[in-house]
Amino acid sequence: xxxxxxxxxxxxxxxxxxxxxxxxxxxxxxxxxxxxxxxxxxxxxxxxxxxxxxxxxxxxxxxxxxxxxxxxxxxxxxxxxxxxxxxxxxxxxxxxxxxxxxxxxxxxxxxxxxxxxxxxxxxxxxxxxxxxxxxxxxxxxxxxxxxxxxxxxxxxxxxxxxxxxxxxxxxxxxxxxxxxxxxxxxxxxxxxxxxxxxxxxxxxxxxxxxxxxxxxxxxxxxxxxxxxxxxxxxxxxxxxxxxxxxx
Amino acid sequence: xxxxxxxxxxxxxxxxxxxxxxxxxxxxxxxxxxxxxxxxxxxxxxxxxxxxxxxxxxxxxxxxxxxxxxxxxxxxxxxxxxxxxxxxxxxxxxxxxxxxxxxxxxxxxxxxxxxxxxxxxxxxxxxxxxxxxxxxxxxxxxxxxxxxxxxxxxxxxxxxxxxxxxxxxxxxxxxxxxxxxxxxxxxxxxxxxxxxxxxxxxxxxxxxxxxxxxxxxxxxxxxxxxxxxxxxxxxxxxxxxxxxxxxxxxxxxxxxxxxxxxxxxxxxxxxxxxxxxxxxxxxxxxxxxxxxxxxxxxxxxxxxxxxxxxxxxxxxxxxxxxxxxxxxxxxxxxxxxxxxxxxxxxxxxxxxxxxxxxxxxxxxxxxxxxxxxxxxxxxxxxxxxxxxxxxxxxxxxxxxxxxxxxxxxxxxxxxxxxxxxxxxxxxxxxxxxxxxxxxxxxxxxxxxxxxxxxxxxxxxxxxxxxxxxxxxxxxxxxxxxxxxxxxxxxxxxxxxxxxxxxxxxxxxxxxxxxxxxx
Numbered sequence: 055x056x057x058x059x060x061x062x063x064x065x066x067x068x069x070x071x072x073x074x075x076x077x078x079x080x081x082x083x084x085x086x087x088x089x090x091x092x093x094x095x096x097x098x099x100x101x102x103x104x105x106x107x108x109x110x111x112x113x114x115x116x117x118x119x120x121x122x123x124x125x126x127x128x129x130x131x132x133x134x135x136x137x138x139x140x141x142x143x144x145x146x147x148x149x150x151x152x153x154x155x156x157x158x159x160x161x162x163x164x165x166x167x168x169x170x171x172x173x174x175x176x177x178x179x180x181x182x183x184x185x186x187x188x189x190x191x192x193x194x195x196x197x198x199x200x201x202x203x204x205x206x207x208x209x210x211x212x213x214x215x216x217x218x219x220x221x222x223x224x225x226x227x228x229x230x231x232x233x234x235x236x237x238x239x240x241x242x243x244x245x246x247x248x249x250x251x252x253x254x255x256x257x258x259x260x261x262x263x264x265x266x267x268x269x270x271x272x273x274x275x276x277x278x279x280x281x282x283x284x285x286x287x288x289x290x291x292x293x294x295x296x297x298x299x300x301x
Numbered sequence: 302x303x304x305x306x307x308x309x310x311x312x313x314x315x316x317x318x319x320x321x322x323x324x325x326x327x328x329x330x331x332x333x334x335x336x337x338x339x340x341x342x343x344x345x346x347x348x349x350x351x352x353x354x355x356x357x358x359x360x361x362x363x364x365x366x367x368x369x370x371x372x373x374x375x376x377x378x379x380x381x382x383x384x385x386x387x388x389x390x391x392x393x394x395x396x397x398x399x400x401x402x403x404x405x406x407x408x409x410x411x412x413x414x415x416x417x418x419x420x421x422x423x424x425x426x427x428x429x430x431x432x433x434x435x436x437x438x439x440x441x442x443x444x445x446x447x448x449x450x451x452x453x454x455x456x457x458x459x460x461x462x463x464x465x466x467x468x469x470x471x472x473x474x475x476x477x478x479x480x481x482x483x484x485x486x487x488x489x490x491x492x493x494x495x496x497x498x499x500x501x502x503x504x505x506x507x508x509x510x511x512x513x514x515x516x517x518x519x520x521x522x523x524x525x526x527x528x529x530x531x532x533x534x535x536x537x538x539x540x541x542x543x544x545x546x547x548x549x550x551x552x553x554x555x556x557x558x559x560x561x562x563x564x565x566x567x568x569x570x571x572x573x574x575x576x577x578x579x580x581x582x583x584x585x586x587x588x589x590x591x592x593x594x595x596x597x598x599x600x601x602x603x604x605x606x607x608x609x610x611x612x613x614x615x616x617x618x619x620x621x622x623x624x625x626x627x628x629x630x631x632x633x634x635x636x637x638x639x640x641x642x643x644x645x646x647x648x649x650x651x652x653x654x655x656x657x658x659x660x661x662x663x664x665x666x667x668x669x670x671x672x673x674x675x676x677x678x679x680x681x682x683x684x685x686x687x688x689x690x691x692x693x694x695x696x697x698x699x700x701x702x703x704x705x706x707x708x709x710x711x712x713x714x715x716x717x718x719x720x721x722x723x724x725x726x727x728x729x730x731x732x733x734x735x736x737x738x739x740x741x742x743x744x745x746x747x748x749x750x751x752x753x754x755x756x757x758x759x760x761x762x763x764x765x766x767x768x769x770x771x772x773x774x775x776x777x778x779x780x781x782x783x784x785x786x787x788x789x790x791x792x793x794x795x796x797x798x799x800x801x802x803x804x805x806x807x808x809x810x811x812x813x814x815x816x817x818x819x
Contacts, residue, residue: 076716107720113716115717167483167484171600171601175601202565203488232501278677
């Protein structure tokens with residue numbers, strides 16, 4: 055059954071939307087008319103330029119409201135998420151104790167030229183993020199955080215050296231999709247060394263989601279609003295099944 | 302100024318301890334040189350450009366000596382002998398080496414060079430240019446400007462796009478433009494050459510790019526009748542070389558902090574302390590303000606629990622800079638607004654920490670960083686976080702005010718993000734213009750207590766760093782909870798213990814000039 059919706063401003067399906075952008079032209083009547091035409095070309099009606107200002111002689115900025123004409127049918131929308139029950143830190147620790155006879159090694163890094171450690175730190179470091187402890191604090195997990203700007207070869211070398219079970223890769227800030235290239239290279243490296251099956255490999259970052267991860271050949275991908283327990287829940291179950299069925 | 306009732310004796314004690322920490326590293330620094338220091342010396346001799354394979358000539362000379370002779374004797378030893386024999390300019394000598402027409406190893410076994418003075422005539426043009434640039438900067442800075450100085454970044458990867466964005470930002474009220482470097486440049490052991498149009502998350506720092514941006518900002522500065530400051534990075538493996546380039550092209554500020562490179566770029570500590578010293582001497586001589594990177598500690602560690610590590614590091618950085626003959630007015634010590642917004646009274650603690658830095662380093666042009674760690678994709682909330690930060694910056698008289706971007710953690714700033722940030726900061730700077738003169742703090746209140754406790758913790762931390770030595774402290778992960786080994790990290794292979802015949806005429810001339818200056 056179709057379930058058609060449009061954005062909600064203050065009434066169901068009124069379709070109200072806000073946009074802001076810059077055009078590389080002067081701020082004047084023609085600029086405003088151009089901004090309006092551009093938004094109309096997106097299928098937005100009742101376009102209203104509520105604010106315009108010059109950012110320079112040949113750059114102008116607009117804030118615009120309008121009405122989205124086309125509804126979407128949410129019956130047709132599917133999302134791929136990590137399909138698993140999320141366990142608490144205590145439950146994960148108990149699970150490891152019950153199912154494994156050794157400490158699990160998680161090794162993580164922000165790879166390539168990405169200098170940001172915010173993501174990998176949030177998952178791995180003792181303190182964690184938003185009140186959710188990082189993997190370092192989990193009993194039964196040995197967490198090794200290699201930090202930022204680690205190249206793919208080094209990450210693999212360190213993973214082998216530390217007998218890692220799980221590899222975590224973080225990509226925070228990206229430009230021109232460099233993160234895709236970098237992630238693809240890591241999978242290619244694993245495959246070239248015939249090591250893809252050796253590890254559970256998980257990626258994370260603000261531009262990452264599970265479907266992208268699967269598409270690139272990773273076991274899972276975690277976007278924003280995921281914490282250490284989300285990642286660990288997936289990893290320990292995946293490891294358990296890997297061990298059980300030796301796949 | 303003592304609104305926080307800080308104990309001056311504790312401050313003095315902390316400063317003295319920091320001096321001992323820096324002095325003991327200085328002993329190590331004075332005994333060593335690096336490939337980057339030697340390449341910086343080459344650049345001061347007028348050696349520039351790249352060969353057919355795009356390898357910079359300073360690298361060609363230094364690598365030639367490293368591979369075929371003994372770099373511990375320094376490039377000055379070899380080049381002075383070569384000048385005495387061939388009577389060519391250093392640039393020509395570099396080209397001869399590149400074409401295998403000259404082998405400097407023939408001078409390896411000779412006694413201490415009696416020809417060092419021959420280098421002076423080739424240093425003079427660069428030294429004179431730096432003096433002229435310094436004088437020009439001082440003239441520009443006579444134009445009126447208002448602190449906090451509003452600092453924004455450009456980071457397109459293309460220097461010509463950077464220019465458009467920088468000019469727009471300057472016209473909108475920015476006082477300082479930082480051209481962010483492409484990610485990974487700090488780990489390159491050479492400086493790329495020429496204007497560049499591609500980079501990731503930033504633009505290559507090259508001398509040509511410095512010059513291009515300088516010309517554009519000078520134009521805006523003339524139009525606006527206020528100084529527009531230009532910033533880049535004398536950091537990473539080419540610290541001292543980039544300091545030379547910045548001095549030649551009249552950059553006004555350079556990010557410059559060995560501790561940052563050690564902790565966040567895994568650069569070897571021996572290498573970068575040696576590089577930092579020469580780069581700070583060059584910047585001190587050239588009148589360039591340095592920016593240190595303590596703010597970054599708080600992106601990794603908790604900003605409330607670890608605030609004292611920032612203060613301890615500022616004390617140490619101050620002493621490193623003093624050892625490089627730098628005036629306090631050039632020390633842009635870093636700190637940041639990074640306490641978790643979910644913490645009750647976070648604003649009061651931020652005020653306490655910012656005011657504390659201001660009172661402890663009254664002459665320093667403090668560099669105050671905006672929230673980054675707790676910025677989310679909620680750009681509207683981000684605007685409020687930046688507003689509270691801006692209020693703190695103005696109310697505690699910070700000098701270098703890095704503007705927060707609402708899209709922090711999403712992408713490098715759009716032109717409109719920068720414009721929004723400037724409007725926000727201008728409004729607050731005007732609305733709170735004289736607020737700092739009006740406010741006092743309760744002697745028994747939480748702001749005063751917070752500042753005093755951070756100072757006291759920093760003092761204790763400095764004592765323990767002094768007892769173990771800075772190298773060991775870094776091995777123990779004292780800053781940003783990150784451990785680095787003395788013999789690991791990038792660039793260690795570029796460190797050399799100075800031979801008895803070693804000379805660095807640039808260092809000697811600059812130190813002598815500044816000794817007369819004090």
